[in-house]
Amino acid sequence: MNMINKAHEPLPLADFQRWMVSVVTHFGTDDQAWNSDVATAELSHDRALHNVLPSKTLTEYDRIGIYRRMYFLRMRDSLAVDFPSVLHLLGKPQFEELTEQYFTAHPSNSYTLNDTGLKFPSFVRSTTLPDKEFIAQLAELELAISAVMEAPEVPPISAVDIAGIPPDAWDTAIFTAVEAFSLHEFAYPVHDYFCAVEDKHNEFPNIQPHPNFVYIHRSNFHTQHYALRAEEYRLLELLIQGTTLGEAFEAVQQVFTNKQTNLEELQARISSRFQEWIMNGVFAAIRT
Amino acid sequence: MLPNRWNLPDLGFGVGLRSVHYDYILENFPPVDWFEVISENYLSQGGYSFYALEKIRERYPIVTHGVSLSIGSTDPLNFTYLERLKRLADLMDTPWVSDHICWTGVNGRNTHDLLPILYTEETLGHIVKRIRTIQDFLGRRVVLENVSTYVEFAASTMPEWEFIARMAEDADCGLLLDVNNVFVSAFNHNFDAKEFIDAIPADRICQYHLAGHTHKGTHIIDTHSDHVVEGVWELYRYAYSRSGGRATLLEWDEDIPSFEVVHAEALKARAYRDNAHAEGAGSGSAIVSTQKSEQQLLHAFANEYD
Ligand SMILES: [Fe+2]
Numbered sequence A: 001m002n003m004i005n006k007a008h009e010p011l012p013l014a015d016f017q018r019w020m021v022s023v024v025t026h027f028g029t030d031d032q033a034w035n036s037d038v039a040t041a042e043l044s045h046d047r048a049l050h051n052v053l054p055s056k057t058l059t060e061y062d063r064i065g066i067y068r069r070m071y072f073l074r075m076r077d078s079l080a081v082d083f084p085s086v087l088h089l090l091g092k093p094q095f096e097e098l099t100e101q102y103f104t105a106h107p108s109n110s111y112t113l114n115d116t117g118l119k120f121p122s123f124v125r126s127t128t129l130p131d132k133e134f135i136a137q138l139a140e141l142e143l144a145i146s147a148v149m150e151a152p153e154v155p156p157i158s159a160v161d162i163a164g165i166p167p168d169a170w171d172t173a174i175f176t177a178v179e180a181f182s183l184h185e186f187a188y189p190v191h192d193y194f195c196a197v198e199d200k201h202n203e204f205p206n207i208q209p210h211p212n213f214v215y216i217h218r219s220n221f222h223t224q225h226y227a228l229r230a231e232e233y234r235l236l237e238l239l240i241q242g243t244t245l246g247e248a249f250e251a252v253q254q255v256f257t258n259k260q261t262n263l264e265e266l267q268a269r270i271s272s273r274f275q276e277w278i279m280n281g282v283f284a285a286i287r288t
Numbered sequence B: 001m002l003p004n005r006w007n008l009p010d011l012g013f014g015v016g017l018r019s020v021h022y023d024y025i026l027e028n029f030p031p032v033d034w035f036e037v038i039s040e041n042y043l044s045q046g047g048y049s050f051y052a053l054e055k056i057r058e059r060y061p062i063v064t065h066g067v068s069l070s071i072g073s074t075d076p077l078n079f080t081y082l083e084r085l086k087r088l089a090d091l092m093d094t095p096w097v098s099d100h101i102c103w104t105g106v107n108g109r110n111t112h113d114l115l116p117i118l119y120t121e122e123t124l125g126h127i128v129k130r131i132r133t134i135q136d137f138l139g140r141r142v143v144l145e146n147v148s149t150y151v152e153f154a155a156s157t158m159p160e161w162e163f164i165a166r167m168a169e170d171a172d173c174g175l176l177l178d179v180n181n182v183f184v185s186a187f188n189h190n191f192d193a194k195e196f197i198d199a200i201p202a203d204r205i206c207q208y209h210l211a212g213h214t215h216k217g218t219h220i221i222d223t224h225s226d227h228v229v230e231g232v233w234e235l236y237r238y239a240y241s242r243s244g245g246r247a248t249l250l251e252w253d254e255d256i257p258s259f260e261v262v263h264a265e266a267l268k269a270r271a272y273r274d275n276a277h278a279e280g281a282g283s284g285s286a287i288v289s290t291q292k293s294e295q296q297l298l299h300a301f302a303n304e305y306d
Helices: A013-024 A030-035 A037-042 A045-051 A060-082 A084-090 A092-105 A120-125 A132-150 A159-163 A167-172 A190-198 A230-240 A245-256 A263-280 B019-028 B047-057 B079-092 B121-138 B160-171 B179-189 B193-199 B230-243 B259-280 B300-304
Strands: A174-177 A181-186 A212-219 A222-228 A283-287 B013-016 B034-038 B062-065 B097-100 B103-106 B109-115 B142-145 B174-178 B205-211 B247-251
Touching: A013 A030, A013 A037, A013 A045, A013 A060, A013 B103, A013 B109, A013 B121, A030 A037, A030 A045, A030 A060, A060 A084, A060 A092, A060 A132, A060 B109, A084 A092, A084 A132, A084 A190, A092 A120, A120 A132, A132 A181, A132 A190, A132 A212, A132 A222, A132 B047, A167 A245, A174 A230, A181 A230, A190 A212, A190 A222, A212 A230, A222 A230, A230 A245, A230 A263, A245 A263, B013 B259, B019 B047, B019 B259, B034 B247, B047 B062, B047 B079, B062 B079, B079 B121, B121 B142, B121 B160, B142 B160, B142 B205, B160 B174, B160 B193, B174 B179, B179 B193, B179 B205, B179 B230, B193 B230, B205 B230, B205 B259, B230 B259, B247 B259
Parallel strands: B013 B034, B013 B247, B034 B062, B062 B097, B097 B142, B142 B174, B174 B205, B205 B247
Antiparallel strands: A174 A283, A181 A212, A212 A222, B103 B109
């Protein structure tokens, strides 16, 4: 042990731990971290300096600084994994600044790093960032995709089950979605943005209000996200809320049939989309 | 050479399971003796990770290794976490449950780091009580690992190795001796790594860890980002000559190469183990030479850290 020129002085364990965490999680300079009100409330600067031993090559600040630097990198990487599109939009310097502000306001209190980003969208809304609503919704989309990835696996209804449904029973059929599924309506084109980050052939949208409807679904452990038209979104929403297929079709037709869209076209489109959902394994059960 | 006091199995040479290798393992089922898994990655029991783990479990022994037990924290034990850990340990039928001799945060705040212990009587009493509670709760042997540290404290009243030895005896727990962590801390704090190993009760060692690190000149960071260095292999051989047959595992967490490379690194341990046996039997102690490490590939994290 390097008991370099420092006499032993007893230190209560809880005081030491609260001091250490306050310094390690402070995002300012070493000086600011050691002298912050929270840190000095536990141990005065001199008392803390006495307790930390230097090595032959590193000062007291350097040694605690290793933990401070690693804390920042770990938290930043944790958010970057959760929110790659937000990182893309903001760029690294601004993303890092936001990381510091976020974890200062919402330090992790979970045993898993998977939870560290859960309050990020609401935090973004509380900032003065330009385009904060767009960024918050983009972050919500990214969280939703992660949630579907981690959802429990539930088998979808099989082709045999579907084939067994008598033709006249479809009208009153009620559907339940698999667990690895979610449906979203965004006021901004955040799904278009997400797709552009994912695939460079897609164009980046303007950051202006423009609705995006999306469903996220995992099948055979492959998570996919699909853009929906407004009427498709409404149909799927009604179905997973427990409306019968006949009533859901009826409701969608009433709202979405207008001069631009004739009824037959609409019926053809939503019917083919509905079949696609069945084939993709969106539903876990059908009650007839 | 002393047998492991609980006759826990010597599982052979294992590899830390990492998600980048799931597909390779599920397609090839390589001849690995066992896998260690980071408990926290599977506690929710959902998604592809858990599916892959269940498939792998059908063919290999699994040991759960946690990072969030926070055994040294003054916060109350988190029984929600412990319940999930117990469920996973039962499902995997892990021969022991391991974590680290450290704390990760206080006042409900988690730094997600393995923070250094204050080596005092107060800490010792606190940790021993908690280990006993956890061991009873989980119904399995708790095995705790020495961590790499970058700082020491004037308030500590005993060296790390004395603390660990007393903790293990008083709590009646097992030890996971990470020889890379001994090497890293010995360099950072200028102590003799062999003195550390000599102080550890060999019959309580249930497992070894091996890993690479990043040498920054003034200090060493435990990055698990490279091949194991010669000095760590030598320490492994030395520790092994005292303890004999114990499960040995290679950790690789940054700049992770192909599964074959990681597995080959783990299997290098066999040569050192054979050598240690030979030494234990009194037939000489020549160090078996190993492949030269490939060009070091530093991950962004190791590069960025300065
Ligand atoms: Fe380790």
